[in-house]
Amino acid sequence: MTEHVIVSDEEMVRTIRLRRPQKKNALTQAMYGAMSHAIDTAQNNPDIRCLIITGGSGVFTAGNDVHDYVAATPDKTERPSNALKFLHSLVQNIKPIIAAVDGIAVGMGTVMLLHCDYVLASTSARFSTPFINFAVVPEGASSLLMPLNMGYQRAFAMLAMGRSLDAEEARTAGFVNEVVAAGHAEVEARKAAREICALSPEAVAITRKLLRLPPDEMMRRIELEGHLFGERMRSPEAIAAFDAFLAREKH
Template identity: 65%
Template sequence: MTGHLTITDEDATRVITLRRPEKKNALTREMYRAMSEAIDSAQGDPSIRCIVITGGPGVFTAGNDLEDFLKDGTSNTDTPRASDAVKFLYSLAHNTKPIVACVDGIAIGIGTTMLLHCDYVVASSAATFSTPFIHLGLVPEGASSLLMPRAMGHQRAFATLVMGRPLNAEDARSAGFVNAVVAPGHTEAEARKVAREICALPAEAVAISRKLLKTPPEDLTRRIDQESHLFGERMRSTEAVAAFKAFFARKKG
């Protein structure tokens, strides 16, 4: 387990908490591996009926650590996009347990696209959602190019994924991928309440019904692979490397 992530099992719920506040919970490869393991190990455990993913109060996640992106984009190896992130996405695609996410603050990049794999999303009124892939010279990931148009229609998905327009909590609820909006600081309590409600339902009926509702895992992983291949190519593009360098130059300035 990484120091930037905590996993706790409470009653029938596994709670995955991102804990890297100094970097706005930006995701490292170690964090991806830990999240993947937490999800995978819950699959065969009948005592775990639901999973909650939270970033704690004030932030969800700033997405992938851009320093990793810059290293990958400028390295001399032919390694494709970080396999740890893809493994995490595979874990989400193959997951059979209901996932409740609670977002209190920013959800950037994969911080937004992972929510499309969740079953119930609680956001605070301070939450914001953005997918600035194209601004970084990249392409969408996490099967978001498949799931987001299905959730909110092509036009809104285009504005979000291609134009990079951010959404606030009410926008996200109107778009269909946030269920409830609560006051800042109250997302986790609401998420745990929802998890208890899910855990009280007949487990087999929930699992079968969820499977009927979800996009088949093979469709998700096929799109994840397609996006990941293009993402890896784009990370080495002149556009992307220039965008990463400009980002870090602005931070230093």
């Protein structure tokens, strides 16, 4: 798959660890594929009761690797297949997912957390969805889930104005469950995972299903967002914004 995603199983917990520190764990299509595979193969494995997604100490993820993303969408009409498959895996997943965020969570780094069940953030965490800065629109059903999660006004500030949240602001908004010391997010995530694994797996699964939106509803929003995202990617504003970003990256 890729050396930038490390998957390990221990005590009924599957840990999916992003490991591309030199690029702040920026997500490539290979990384999306590896994460999707790790989630999918846990679904029918009774020995895995909980999943943890972490970026390790210091950073969660800087979001999409723009070079990789642009290369994977030469006609700019739709999301790359692995990115879309990862979203499908999150939506269809039936196992509790805990996120351990230490450092920045940009774009998809924040969006994927909306699909997680319990989020721990260190004091150094910062959450942003700067789609508007590239003249594009939200993705990953974030336009549906974020207002439900934190209220319309906060969602508007993040998605339509490009504002970010620090760890305490995210906790106040209801987006983060716990704020912990820097470097301790993954340790605390393991404690939460052990707590979940000690409970009835059937009762947890049923309760989780009752709490969450139906997968079909989320997939419909992902498809709508994807169509609008593709339209925006072809706009002069978005093309100029991506070209400017790539030009800055060269220097």
